[in-house]
Amino acid sequence: MPLSIRFHDQRSQNAEHSLRETVLAGFAERPKATPPKLFYDRRGSELFEQICRQPEYYPTRTEELILARAARDIAGIAGRDASLVELGSGASRKVRLLLEAMHPASYLGIDISEDFLCASTQRLADDYPWLEVHAACADFSRPMSLPDGFAGEHPLAFFPGSSIGNFDPREAQAFLANLHELLPAKGGLLIGVDLVKDRSVLEAAYNDRAGVTAAFNLNLLERIRRELDSDIEPDSFVHRAFFNQADSRIEMHLVSSRAQDVTIESERFHFAAGESLHTENSYKYSAEDFHALADGAGFRALAMWTDPLALFSVHYLQRE
Numbered sequence: 001m002p003l004s005i006r007f008h009d010q011r012s013q014n015a016e017h018s019l020r021e022t023v024l025a026g027f028a029e030r031p032k033a034t035p036p037k038l039f040y041d042r043r044g045s046e047l048f049e050q051i052c053r054q055p056e057y058y059p060t061r062t063e064e065l066i067l068a069r070a071a072r073d074i075a076g077i078a079g080r081d082a083s084l085v086e087l088g089s090g091a092s093r094k095v096r097l098l099l100e101a102m103h104p105a106s107y108l109g110i111d112i113s114e115d116f117l118c119a120s121t122q123r124l125a126d127d128y129p130w131l132e133v134h135a136a137c138a139d140f141s142r143p144m145s146l147p148d149g150f151a152g153e154h155p156l157a158f159f160p161g162s163s164i165g166n167f168d169p170r171e172a173q174a175f176l177a178n179l180h181e182l183l184p185a186k187g188g189l190l191i192g193v194d195l196v197k198d199r200s201v202l203e204a205a206y207n208d209r210a211g212v213t214a215a216f217n218l219n220l221l222e223r224i225r226r227e228l229d230s231d232i233e234p235d236s237f238v239h240r241a242f243f244n245q246a247d248s249r250i251e252m253h254l255v256s257s258r259a260q261d262v263t264i265e266s267e268r269f270h271f272a273a274g275e276s277l278h279t280e281n282s283y284k285y286s287a288e289d290f291h292a293l294a295d296g297a298g299f300r301a302l303a304m305w306t307d308p309l310a311l312f313s314v315h316y317l318q319r320e
Contacts, residue, residue, distance in 0.1 A: 176297030
């Protein structure tokens with residue numbers, strides 16, 4: 001571990017055990033489903049960064065545009081003594097826009113993928129030698145606490161990319177309630193939220209022509225083969241993503257191209273031809289619906305920014 005980073009291991013259990021139990025439970029469900037956090041091994045994290053550069057994938061570039069325009073306002077609301085906590089430590093320019101506007105005394109990156117977390121936080125430490133950089137390997141979808149030694153008053157948690165959409169509304173409110181417990185009174189939450197829009201725009205974003213999202217989805221099966229004892233064949237599944245208008249969400253699936261049995265850790269699972277493994281939801285909100293969700297978790301909306309086409313939104317919430 002590089003000495004310039006203060007590393008905190010907050011994993012509650014062995015990662016291999018966690019993957020095994022989560023995969024076996026998901027494949028046993030009816031219908032079969034796994035949580036999107038399983039995408040993010042090192043290869044999955046790299047593929048997601050490639051997704052963010054695809055022309056069809058509007059969220060990243062749109063959120064960056066919003067943050068670039070709003071960074072000074074965000075810094076003004078956060079205050080001079082704020083520290084910055086990034087949930088899902090990425091390699092994009094987004095957090096750099098905030099670091100340069102806020103000049104926080106300390107930064108904490110939190111991610112479930114240790115290798116990717118260490119690489120991304122080390123880059124920040126190299127590029128911002130004045131910044132005290134912490135890295136916490138943790139599943140931030142579960143209750144957690146700020147690590148010992150992380151300095152700074154009035155922390156601002158940053159949750160970009162509309163990752164809140166990966167939770168269903170009930171889970172999203174529970175996640176926000178966990179963040180409410182993590183932050184002190186008057187602590188802030190800066191969060192990206194994808195907005196409801198035309199189906200064609202949404203479906204194109206999750207079915208890019210280069211096939212990067214398909215590779216990202218299928219990498220889940222590759223990960224199962226790499227890390228668990230399994231004979232699953234990724235080539236016998238195909239990527240499918242579509243907008244479920246009734247539930248206001250994009251759904252991602254891996255669809256079995258034939259009837260087959262797969263073995264994972266000595267347990268056997270049957271797939272009928274056309275049966276799918278549901279790998280991700282991405283819920284889309286109106287601003288009003290999201291503010292109601294946040295209010296139910298104890299947050300008050302202080303500000304909101306969006307782009308000229310109203311594709312995406314960034315919200316500054318304060319813990320009450």
